[in-house]
Amino acid sequence: MAEHSVELGISFVGVVLGLVILLVAEAVGAGEVVIAAGGAVAILGVAVLTAVVMRLPEPADSDSDHEHGHA
Numbered sequence: 001m002a003e004h005s006v007e008l009g010i011s012f013v014g015v016v017l018g019l020v021i022l023l024v025a026e027a028v029g030a031g032e033v034v035i036a037a038g039g040a041v042a043i044l045g046v047a048v049l050t051a052v053v054m055r056l057p058e059p060a061d062s063d064s065d066h067e068h069g070h071a
Contacts, residue, residue, distance in 0.1 A: 014045025
C-alpha cells in the first residue's frame with residue numbers, strides 16, 4: 001500500500017478540493033460552470049481513488065468464500 005500513497009493522497013485532495021469548490025461556489029451564488037467544475041474535480045478524485053483501490057493486491061490470508069466480519 002505504501003507504493004500507492006501518492007495516488008491515494010492526490011485522489012483524497014481532489015475529492016476534498018472539489019467539494020470545497022462546489023460548496024463555496026454554491027454558497028456565494030457563483031455561476032453554474034464553477035459549481036459544475038467543482039463537482040467534476042470531486043468525481044475525478046473518486047475515479048482515481050477507485051482505480052487505485054482496484055489495483056491493490058488482495059490480502060494473502062483472505063478467503064474468497066468467507067464473508068468478512070462474520071464468525
